[in-house]
Amino acid sequence: MLWPDAALWTLAIVLFVVGDWATTRYGLAQPGVVERNPLARWAIERFGVTVSLFLLKSSALLVALAGYAYASGAASTESYRLLFPVVIVLAGTVTTVRNLQVLVSHRG
Numbered sequence: 532m533l534w535p536d537a538a539l540w541t542l543a544i545v546l547f548v549v550g551d552w553a554t555t556r557y558g559l560a561q562p563g564v565v566e567r568n569p570l571a572r573w574a575i576e577r578f579g580v581t582v583s584l585f586l587l588k589s590s591a592l593l594v595a596l597a598g599y600a601y602a603s604g605a606a607s608t609e610s611y612r613l614l615f616p617v618v619i620v621l622a623g624t625v626t627t628v629r630n631l632q633v634l635v636s637h638r639g
Contacts, residue, residue: 539616543595546623548588554630556580564637595619
């Protein structure tokens, strides 16, 4: 794995897994804060926060890793392998920032 790949995957884990997970767990512990993602809300209501976030995050990461592995082995002259961690980084950034906005506005 090349250094830009490792850096992007590290950033993806920090933002998508740690950032979103921490802000979601903290937010849902606050009175009046609810999960707005319908799939996540459904899962959390049925399986709890920890199990739901683990399954949802793991599933997304596995799909991204599978795409990355496929693109890395593709016999084309242009590889789109970095698209996969970039998408996860963007998703993690958007969800973490949005969660922080909700937490700040909720504190009043």
